[in-house]
Amino acid sequence: MAFKERVFSGMQPTGSLHLGNYLGAMVQWIEMQKTHECIYCVVDLHAITVKQDPAELRQSIRQVTAAYIASGLDPQKSIVFNQSQVAQHAELAWIFNCVARLGWLNRMTQFKEKAGKDRENASVGLYAYPNLMAADILAYQATHVPVGEDQKQHLELARDIAQKFNNDFRDQIIAAGYDDGIFFPQPEPVITGPATRVMSLRDGTRKMSKSEPSDMSRINLMDDVDVIADKIKRAKTDMEPAPPSNLEELKARPEIDNLVGIYAALAGITKEKGLETLISTSNEGPSIFTGLKRALTEVAVEKLGPIRTEVQRLMADPAEIDRILADGSQRARTIAAPVMDKVKDIVGFVRS
Numbered sequence: 621m622a623f624k625e626r627v628f629s630g631m632q633p634t635g636s637l638h639l640g641n642y643l644g645a646m647v648q649w650i651e652m653q654k655t656h657e658c659i660y661c662v663v664d665l666h667a668i669t670v671k672q673d674p675a676e677l678r679q680s681i682r683q684v685t686a687a688y689i690a691s692g693l694d695p696q697k698s699i700v701f702n703q704s705q706v707a708q709h710a711e712l713a714w715i716f717n718c719v720a721r722l723g724w725l726n727r728m729t730q731f732k733e734k735a736g737k738d739r740e741n742a743s744v745g746l747y748a749y750p751n752l753m754a755a756d757i758l759a760y761q762a763t764h765v766p767v768g769e770d771q772k773q774h775l776e777l778a779r780d781i782a783q784k785f786n787n788d789f790r791d792q793i794i795a796a797g798y799d800d801g802i803f804f805p806q807p808e809p810v811i812t813g814p815a816t817r818v819m820s821l822r823d824g825t826r827k828m829s830k831s832e833p834s835d836m837s838r839i840n841l842m843d844d845v846d847v848i849a850d851k852i853k854r855a856k857t858d859m860e861p862a863p864p865s866n867l868e869e870l871k872a873r874p875e876i877d878n879l880v881g882i883y884a885a886l887a888g889i890t891k892e893k894g895l896e897t898l899i900s901t902s903n904e905g906p907s908i909f910t911g912l913k914r915a916l917t918e919v920a921v922e923k924l925g926p927i928r929t930e931v932q933r934l935m936a937d938p939a940e941i942d943r944i945l946a947d948g949s950q951r952a953r954t955i956a957a958p959v960m961d962k963v964k965d966i967v968g969f970v971r972s
């Protein structure tokens with residue numbers, strides 16, 4: 621079966637979105653909506669795999685939606701909605717709980733990292749999270765998924781689940797009119813963009829994350845000018861007396877590599893050009909990194925300032941955000957509901 625090209629991706633409404641989310645995913649999402657049918661979700665069902673304050677969660681759902689739109693997602697071009705308003709996600713996730721194997725989930729490294737040593741007290745939802753992620757994608761028979769490197773393993777699981785469902789129910793799928801016996805596609809990862817892996821400002825070997833205890837480790841989309849400047853000023857560098865002379869040397873110095881990569885991505889230039897900026901400004905202050913940090917601050921404020929302003933405008937009118945989510949949810953259901961109905965028929969459920 622030839623599947624219509626369709627893009628699906630989403631982010632959790634936990635904590636403030638940060639520069640890593642913007643450069644690692646949202647810039648790419650914005651570009652893809654120009655050429656593809658795109659569905660972008662606020663994955664609030666995933667958020668409650670760990671304990672949430674209900675009032676804060678509601679606020680975060682709206683704020684992440686506002687950040688999507690302020691960053692450039694057009695709710696007229698793309699479908700923008702929150703996951704919990706489309707019941708098909710949870711319905712299909714249960715079926716996938718019965719298709720996926722325990723051994724597959726036991727190999728998921730993210731559960732081990734998030735659950736830590738207290739694994740016995742982690743929620744079942746956190747363990748089964750990848751099955752819900754597969755349902756998010758396959759409820760729309762999506763063919764492409766923009767993901768970061770840390771989510772690639774989950775997407776591979778979604779592909780395994782799709783294949784096993786197709787194999788387990790091949791005869792029923794053919795009887796339903798799919799001559800090749802394929803109902804779910806094998807979604808392809810899309811790992812491109814200006815900075816697919818933005819690292820912590822405090823440790824160049826760790827990914828920038830909302831869960832990092834120190835707020836100084838990340839630049840949040842809602843940080844003001846002074847906060848952005850202070851975080852970049854205090855960003856970790858190294859004690860080497862000279863800047864790297866080429867990209868190989870840069871790669872061996874993770875904190876500097878990260879700052880150059882962020883600068884290049886925000887400025888819309890190559891990393892080579894970013895390194896040239898570092899080299900050419902290395903004598904402009906008490907540190908060889910002073911000039912680069914100054915340039916990075918300027919471009920970060922230029923890019924992120926308008927996003928912050930627009931998020932504040934949208935958050936002042938939560939009813940507008942709720943209307944966007946309601947409209948997006950309705951559009952999402954028009955795609956997911958027929959898919960789910962066919963799944964029920966294939967599995968053998970009775971529908972009235």
